Amino acid sequence: xxxxxxxxxxxxxxxxxxxxxxxxxxxxxxxxxxxxxxxxxxxxxxxxxxxxxxxxxxxxxxxxxxxxxxxxxxxxxxxxxxxxxxxxxxxxxxxxxxxxxxxxxxxxxxxxxxxxxxxxxxxxxxxxxxxxxxxxxxxxxxxxxxxxxxxxxxx
Numbered sequence: 559x560x561x562x563x564x565x566x567x568x569x570x571x572x573x574x575x576x577x578x579x580x581x582x583x584x585x586x587x588x589x590x591x592x593x594x595x596x597x598x599x600x601x602x603x604x605x606x607x608x609x610x611x612x613x614x615x616x617x618x619x620x621x622x623x624x625x626x627x628x629x630x631x632x633x634x635x636x637x638x639x640x641x642x643x644x645x646x647x648x649x650x651x652x653x654x655x656x657x658x659x660x661x662x663x664x665x666x667x668x669x670x671x672x673x674x675x676x677x678x679x680x681x682x683x684x685x686x687x688x689x690x691x692x693x694x695x696x697x698x699x700x701x702x703x704x705x706x707x708x709x710x711x712x713x
Contacts, residue, residue, distance in 0.1 A: 567709045575599075575612075581676065584611065587633065589626035596626045602633015606640040623659070686709035 573701070578584035588597045595639060599612040610627075631642045644660045675681045685707035692712060694700050702713040 561671060567705060567711050567713060570612075577644045578611070587626060587630040589622045590620075591619045591622060594622050596622045598626055598630055600630060600634070602634070602637075602639060606638060607632045609643045653654060670685070681706070681708065 580584075582601055585600045585602070586597060587600060588595065589598075595616045597614045598610055600608050601611050602608045608647070625692075627644065630680055688708045688710070689709075690700050694710060700710055700712045702710040705711065
């Protein structure tokens with residue numbers, strides 16, 4: 559994260575990541591070659607839908623994204639999942655590179671945005687704390703609505 563100068567909202571605490579495995583049953587998939595590494599955290603639900611949640615990379619290796627997503631999809635299919643939602647992107651813009659990449663895995667696809675709050679009380683507490691910090695620091699609440707309120711960037 560330091561190498562890429564990632565924004566603070568992408569710097570997750572270890573306990574946040576660990577909770578995905580202990581509380582939500584996340585699975586981790588990886589693809590490697592001589593130079594590169596990609597890892598993908600996937601969440602699944604009782605309806606047979608798996609969601610690509612977080613992707614990490616060492617920034618090297620060609621073709622690993624395609625390999626990772628394809629192998630993950632095949633493993634998830636073997637485990638009984640019927641849909642693999644690749645996440646991210648809310649646009650239907652023809653120039654959207656992320657959309658083009660995802661569309662390359664099949665002829666039919668749907669665009670959805672899914673929000674899932676596991677602990678409503680804690681989510682509300684963290685969101686209120688973030689809003690108070692925004693008001694104190696900027697004099698108003700952020701206009702960003704893509705990320706969860708408790709970790710959204712200020713816009």
